[in-house]
Amino acid sequence: MTERSADGRANRPPDIHAVARHAGVSHQTVSRVLNESPRVRPATRERVREAMRVLGYTPNVAARTLITRRSRTLGLVVLNEELYGPASALRHVEQDSRSAGYGLRILNLPPMARSTLREAVESLRQQLVDAVIVVDPHPEDQPLLGPLPSDLPLVTVGGLRSAGVPSVSYDSGPGVRQAVQYLLGLGHRTVHHIAGPAGWAEADIRRSVWERTLEQAGREVPAPIEGDWTARSGHAAGLALAGRDDVTAVFCANDQMALGLFHALAERGVRTPEDVSVVGFDDVPDAAYYRPALTTLRQDFAELGRHTVRLALRQIETGTREGVESVTLAPPSLILRASTAPPA
Known part of the structure; x- marks a missing residue:
């Protein structure tokens, strides 16, 4: 709040002296609180901050920056x-x-x-x-x-x-490995991949771990289809995969591309998961409400x-x-x- 004089007229906004009077401390103590000095007891620091809130005191950020850098x-x-x-x-x-x-x-x-x-x-x-x-x-x-x-x-x-x-x-590698191994454990002979754009670190990591996991399991490594993280690119990849007898499982480098894949498969009459299983990456808030709900990897x-x-x-x-x-x-x-x- 703004301090007022005896006749009710508004004075200038409260300064550190007004805060000091309200908190019952010196203006030097208020300054130390503003500058995050460790030389203030916690109870005193809280009393000063409460005085600032009550009075509506706003620090002069520009001036404080010059002093504290x-x-x-x-x-x-x-x-x-x-x-x-x-x-x-x-x-x-x-x-x-x-x-x-x-x-x-x-x-x-x-x-x-x-x-x-x-x-x-x-x-x-x-x-x-x-x-x-x-x-x-x-x-x-x-x-x-x-x-x-x-x-x-x-x-x-x-x-x-x-x-x-x-x-x-x-550390996405262990998650990608777990997802691919999970699909293989369900009985899929291999896992196709809709990758993120080449040159992006996370896209390259997810692609390389997917490939290495299939190789270590002695499975065929299909050629990945590169997307650009968007549902549109996932849809285009899905149209290329839909109807192929050798495609029963797909790992997508993110959930948006998995959403596009869902739509492409549905357009071609391919059922998920009955005909093709799909795993995404990210666990976006809507992933549980995709049709069907998306199996995916969640980062913290x-x-x-x-x-x-x-x-x-x-x-x-x-x-x-x-x-x-x-x-x-x-x-x-x-x-x-x-x-x-x-x-x-």
């Missing part, structure tokens, strides 16, 4: 936000950033030229963000990140690891958000990327639903 803002570069994986990463990083008391500045970029990622990071740095997080960088872009100044807190999420850059990585994006923000805050605290260990997430879980069955 911290903006309490994280910068986030997201590639292909329309895809479920990057969008989920963004959502959970944003939630955990806010829980830690940090705002977020987001640059949402499409697949880009190699120079653009460097420009995006530099743009966020000029906006005085305290750390930069890059979600799912393309493998060709990642060598550009390592040479950035070591005093710039930086985290990559997904993709390949870059030397000298802390990262949070998916909440865990991803926690680790990503923790790595960023660790670098902010220490002032360097050195000694900050990268994290590999737990493998995805296989969620069994109605889209898989033994072959007819």
